[in-house]
Amino acid sequence: MLSEAAPGKLCVVHGDILTYKMEKAFPKHLKKNWEDEPPDIHIIGNLPFSVSTPLIIKWLENVSKKDGPFIYGRTQLTLTFQKEVAERLTANPGGKQRSRLSIMSQHLCTVENCFVIPGQAFVPKPKVDVAVVHFTPLVQPKIQQPFKLVEKVVQSVFQFRRKYCFRGIETLFPESGRLKRTEQLMMTADVDPTLRPFQLSMSHFRNLCNTYRKMCDEDPSLFAYSYREELRQRKKTRNLLKSTSQPKQTEEENQL
Numbered sequence: 001m002l003s004e005a006a007p008g009k010l011c012v013v014h015g016d017i018l019t020y021k022m023e024k025a026f027p028k029h030l031k032k033n034w035e036d037e038p039p040d041i042h043i044i045g046n047l048p049f050s051v052s053t054p055l056i057i058k059w060l061e062n063v064s065k066k067d068g069p070f071i072y073g074r075t076q077l078t079l080t081f082q083k084e085v086a087e088r089l090t091a092n093p094g095g096k097q098r099s100r101l102s103i104m105s106q107h108l109c110t111v112e113n114c115f116v117i118p119g120q121a122f123v124p125k126p127k128v129d130v131a132v133v134h135f136t137p138l139v140q141p142k143i144q145q146p147f148k149l150v151e152k153v154v155q156s157v158f159q160f161r162r163k164y165c166f167r168g169i170e171t172l173f174p175e176s177g178r179l180k181r182t183e184q185l186m187m188t189a190d191v192d193p194t195l196r197p198f199q200l201s202m203s204h205f206r207n208l209c210n211t212y213r214k215m216c217d218e219d220p221s222l223f224a225y226s227y228r229e230e231l232r233q234r235k236k237t238r239n240l241l242k243s244t245s246q247p248k249q250t251e252e253e254n255q256l
Contacts, residue, residue, distance in 0.1 A: 013025075017051065017055060018051060018054065022043075022068050022069040023067060023068055023069065023071045025069070026041050026069075026072055030072055031071070031072045031073060032072065032073035032074075034073055034074060034139065036073060036074075037074075038073060038074045038075060038076050038136060038137075039072045039073040039074070039075060041069070041072050041073075041075045041076075042075070042076050042077075042078065043069060043075060043076070043077045043078070043079075044077075044078045044079070045077075045078075045079050045080065046080045047079055047080055047081065049081075049082050049085075049126070052079070052080075052081050052085060053085065053101070056079070056081075056089075056101075056105065057104065059077065060104055060105060060108050060109070060147070061147045063108045063109065063137045064108060064141065064146070064147035065147065070137060074136060074137040074138075074139070075137070076134070076135065076136050076137075077134070077135040078114070078132060078134045078135075079132070079133055079135070080117070080130050080131070080132055080133075081130070081133055082126075082128050082129075082130065082131075083116060083128055083129040083130060083131045084097070084128070085101070085131075086113050086131030086132075086133050087113070087131070088101040088102055089101050089102065089105050089106075089111050089113070089133055090102070090106075090111050090112070090113040090133070091198075093198070093199060093200065093201045093202075094198065094199055095198065096198070098197075098198035098199075099158060099161075099198070100154050100155055100158045103150075103154045103202070103205055104150070104151065104154060105135070106142070106202065107141055107142040107143045107150065107202060107205070107206075108137060108138060108141050108142075109135040109136055109137050109138060110135070110136045110138060111133060111134070111135055112133065112134045112135075113131055113132075113133055114131075114132040114133065114134050115131070115132055116129050116130070116131050116132075117129065117130045117131070118130075142202050142206060143202070143205060143206045143209050143210075145210065145213050149209060149212065149213060149216070149223065150205075150209050152172070152223070153169075153172065153205065153208055153209050153212055154205065156168050156169060156171045156172050156227070157197045157200065157205070157208070158197045159171055159227075161196075161197050161198065163196070164194050164195065164196065165191065165193065165195050165196060165197050165199075165200060166182065166186065166193035166194070168197060169182055169185060169186060169193075169208070170182040171227035172185070172212065172222075172225070172227070173222070173225065174225050174230065175230065181215070184215075185208065185211050185212060185215065186208075188207075188211045189204070189207035189208045189210070189211040190207060191204050191207065191208060
């Protein structure tokens with residue numbers, strides 16, 4: 001009905017926004033160089049809360065790689081988020097909402113919390129208020145490292161949000177040599193290990209990512225290391241030892 005009401009001006013596409021190929025959505029003549037002003041393309045969306053975070057992370061990775069909707073240039077986004085998520089996206093160092101989202105979005109884009117829409121404006125009414133956030137990709141990212149590397153460092157730092165940042169950073173390294181490598185990283189990056197994650201500035205994260213990249217170049221196996229996988233394997237081994245030791249106890253008891 002909408003398409004019929006605006007013939008030639010509106011195209012309605014039924015699909016999943018998480019998988020839709022937006023690089024094919026717009027005419028090629030709208031494409032601009034990355035260094036130019038943003039193209040005449042503007043992505044506007046009232047996002048469901050359930051997909052807002054994974055979708056913006058996906059689009060931020062697209063910004064980093066200049067693909068997806070950003071093959072046309074520095075395509076602007078105006079999106080709705082749960083108010084608390086919007087506060088995380090725009091939080092400054094030291095703010096209580098400073099988080100992984102703050103770093104991942106602000107190192108790639110200018111992010112502006114435009115205004116709040118009260119929950120009562122929607123039908124059905126959500127339990128929380130909604131905020132409108134505007135993103136404009138930067139010509140140069142503030143951290144010039146691959147998206148996945150930045151994401152890994154930032155996730156590790158905020159893994160223990162209320163502890164000293166040292167605690168999260170050490171999860172970047174295998175247990176063997178963990179303390180030494182963590183001290184090396186923090187000393188080279190010139191980061192105070194007693195700062196809390198939310199107190200770290202963008203320059204702190206840039207130094208951490210740059211130093212971690214050099215360490216990964218020296219030891220290519222380092223980037224593939226997963227702290228959570230190490231914990232899973234450790235738990236699996238403990239459970240296996242328990243299961244194999246139980247029958248032995250039973251045999252000894254039977255002999256008695």
